[in-house]
Amino acid sequence: MVIGGGSVVNFFSSMKNHIHPKALPNVHRIQYASPGVMELSAIIEVTGDIKELVVSICASLTSISTTYYVIHKQYISRQMAQKKMAQLDNEEDKNFVRDSVIELHEKLNLSPRQVMSLTKISKGDQLVELKMLMAMYRRAKPIADLQMENKARL
Numbered sequence: 001m002v003i004g005g006g007s008v009v010n011f012f013s014s015m016k017n018h019i020h021p022k023a024l025p026n027v028h029r030i031q032y033a034s035p036g037v038m039e040l041s042a043i044i045e046v047t048g049d050i051k052e053l054v055v056s057i058c059a060s061l062t063s064i065s066t067t068y069y070v071i072h073k074q075y076i077s078r079q080m081a082q083k084k085m086a087q088l089d090n091e092e093d094k095n096f097v098r099d100s101v102i103e104l105h106e107k108l109n110l111s112p113r114q115v116m117s118l119t120k121i122s123k124g125d126q127l128v129e130l131k132m133l134m135a136m137y138r139r140a141k142p143i144a145d146l147q148m149e150n151k152a153r154l
Helices: 006-018 044-059 061-077 091-107 112-121 126-148
Strands: 026-031 037-041
Touching: 044 061, 044 126, 061 091, 061 126, 091 126, 112 126
Parallel strands: none
Antiparallel strands: 026 037
């Protein structure tokens, strides 16, 4: 599976197919009146992982945002969107990917279990893993922004 562009969205959508329907998050309550509220119920381990990711982003928002921006800019300039690790032309690009993956693991405060899961899902392709990490950040950042504005509570 090549992950890039629209396929990153497809990655998250297709993950739903690998989750038992009883394990998917459920809308527990919606309140439309201001202030609006939506309560979700989900498996504690999953929500814990999401909460840890959001808290990590909130704790060092500027640092993580800067790191993401620098990595993403290089990722685009090196034209890596439609490639896998084996297709990279030079050692400099390979080192960039490896270093970026490690840096995002650290900045997002991922546990060894989470890192192993990402490696397994990406089938050991660090460029695919980098794409997944960047996608995780892009999806967690708006939640972190809402959390910082006290519009979300995890």
